[in-house]
Amino acid sequence: MFGDYAWTPLAVFGSGCGTKTRTHAAMSGSVGRALLLLCGLGLGLGLGVELPSRLGQCAGELCAFQESVELEEAQELCGEMLGQLSPLDSDLAVLRRVLRNFSGPAWLDSKDRAGNCLYVTPEPRKYWRTCGGKLSGFVCQYRAEDVCRGVTAAGGAPVGYSTTTGFSLDGSDTFPPGAIAVAQRPGDEYPDSKSLCFSGRWLKTPWNCEVLTGGCAHNCSAGACRCPEGHDLHENGVSCVPRPTPAPECGPGFRPGPDGKTCVEANGCEAGNECEAGGGECVSNHGSPACLCAHGFDWEDGACVDISICFLCEQGKCYKQDGVYRCACLEGFTVSPQNPTKCVRKCTVRDCPATCDKNEKHQCYCPDGYVADEVNGTVFCTDIDECENRMCEHHCDNSFGGYRCGCAPGFELQDGYRCVRLVYHEEEEEGAEGSGAEPPTQSTATAAGLQPAALPQYIKTGSILGITVFLLLCVVLLALLTRNAVKRCGRFELSTFKHPDLDIYYLQQVSTETYKRLSLDRQQKNDPQRP
Structure with a gap:
């Protein structure tokens, strides 16, 4: 217990209180005792200087404080804490309770004829030794009417106890005059209450402003705690709380910064957004979320839509239908069924001008259902019936x-x-x-x-096959008929038609000279028969 330290304010005596005047006589009279108490409590806690606290333990009218000091230093410290070194006749049972956590001897207030000084061990046992040197601590005694019992804090908050000289008194049964009790819940920045032990009772803040500034954290005036500019008094009546700074008025796309005074650009993508669900990426644009899509896509209706075809449309027209972009054509044209990015001429009459290659005039194109027809050097597309x-x-x-x-x-x-x-x-x-x-x-x-x-x-396929087979049969039949006719002509005789004047010529290929010779022979044959 006495090996630990805690930080508490350092107390120094105010003006008009001498540090060498703490005597037993001063403790005897009620006037002197009150003067001593007020002088001891008039400590400058407002200085803000802190020391690691020293540990003490109190029970009954005695308090043991563990700090390595000489005899004279022990006497002074007891006086500063409105007490005196414990005498020889101190109750051993009470000494045992206050020294139970001590690791060494402590000074008591007594000398023998040989000039030796009295000290006590943790057992406890009293011994005499030379008055020089330092011991582990000292024991102070207080008047019974000046000692306070523990404080019961509202809401069951734990209470910490300390002296104005920086000794921690946690775990004690009683508390000396001038002890401070602070009730504070774990984790809270400010205490719930603060009290001062004075003449056997606890005074809640603010008490007399001349004593420890009334227990106020900053200043005390007219029986009330005061706070500096920019701070407000806490509900505990003691602490000062920084006054909240009004949030700055920030423009669109900005929000108050961490300091609460300046504006910083807001990140519109911190909150949930639909960009990722729609296949896009969220970026903050002056505090507002903006969805970016991959190349060739655009953010529309909560999703990334493919618009790449619009860059390929031949006539630069594009429209959206059923969530999909398509190319459109100028009047008189329609989208090609073979290529959705191209436009072909649309014909709504029987004859339309053909679309021809500028470099090759004979290369012309007509819409489906039309055939190219040249009239007076101009190619038209004529409807097929x-x-x-x-x-x-x-x-x-x-x-x-x-x-x-x-x-x-x-x-x-x-x-x-x-x-x-x-x-x-x-x-x-x-x-x-x-x-x-x-x-x-x-x-x-x-x-x-x-x-x-x-x-x-x-x-189509079946009909073409049937026509092909039919044509082959016709060719074969024609060949058979021709062959049969040739055979019959080779042995054909017209006996019933025979006549002296009738010559039968077989069909054969003849030249012009042969034809003349045959005609002459026929004439000579007929001349003898004439009358």
């Missing part, structure tokens, strides 16, 4: 750049061009007969949506 090519099984309605298929009543359009007969249930047919309803006689067509000009399904 798909209905002439029997693109639909039943009905066909041609349009600019496309066509529309339809079906007769009782059929359903499938695959955009096929008409499939509808199958009616018997119940539906009976219901129709019973109701007397007549089937519609007017030809109606189930229309398909407008389609770009393209070959129908039956002229």
Whole structure:
């Protein structure tokens, strides 16, 4: 216990109190005792100087203080604390209680004829020794009417006790005059209360302003504690609390700094934000959160949206549809079905100017459903009438750049061009007969949506294969017929048509000279037969 230290204010006597006048005679009279008490309590705690406290222990009318001192120093310290060195006849039981934590002998106030001085050990036992040198402590005695009992603090807060000279008295049973009791909860910056032991009772602050400045932390005036400029009196009536500085008025994007006086830029990303959830990164922009997206993306509607296609649009037009950006084209053009960033000419009449390469005039482009046609040196795009090519099984309605298929009543359009007969249930047919309803006689067509000009399904892979097989069969058949005809012509005789004047010439390749010779021979043959 006595090996530890705590910090308490250093007390020095005020003016008019001599440090060498503490005598037993001064303690005898009530006037002298009051004067001594007031003089001893008139200590300058406001000086703010602190020392490591020395440890003491009190019980009954005795207090033992552990500090290595000589005899004269012990007498002075007892006087400063409004007591005197304990005499020879001190109660051993009380001495045992106050010395229970001592590690060495302590001075008592007595001398024998040989000039030896009295001291006591912790057992306790009293001994005589020479008056020179230092001992581990000393024992002071007080008047019973001046000693105080412990303080009971409100709320059960622990109470610490000390003397004005810096001795800690925690754990004592009684407390000498001038002792200070401070009640303070652990962790609190300021005490709950502060009291002074005076004439056997505790005085709460503020007491007499001339005594220890009334117990006030700063100053005492007119029986009340006072605080310096910029501070307010604490609710305990003793302590001074710094007055809160009004928070500065900060502009947008700024907030009061840690010192409470200046403004610092606010970090808008400290609080929760939606940037990360939307695939972006949060940055503070003058105190407001701003979401940054990767290259080619832009923050819209709480998410990073891909806008990279807008930089590739051929005609520089871009729009957002269903959360996705798409290219748009100028009037008269439409987005190419092959490349969503390109624009192609849109034709809404039968003939439109073709889009041709400036460097190669014969390289021209026409929209789907149109064919290039040159008229007077100008290339036009002319609409293809798909209905002439029997693109639909039943009905066909041609349009600019496309066509529309339809079906007769009782059929359903499938695959955009096929008409499939509808199958009616018997119940539906009976219901129709019973109701007397007549089937519609007017030809109606189930229309398909407008389609770009393209070959129908039956002229695709399967149809091409069938046509190829058909052409091969025709070639083979023609070859067989030719061969058969050649054989028959080689042995063919027209016996029923024989006549002297009829010559039969076999078909053969002849030249012009051969033809003349044959004609001359025929003439000579006929001349003898003339009459």
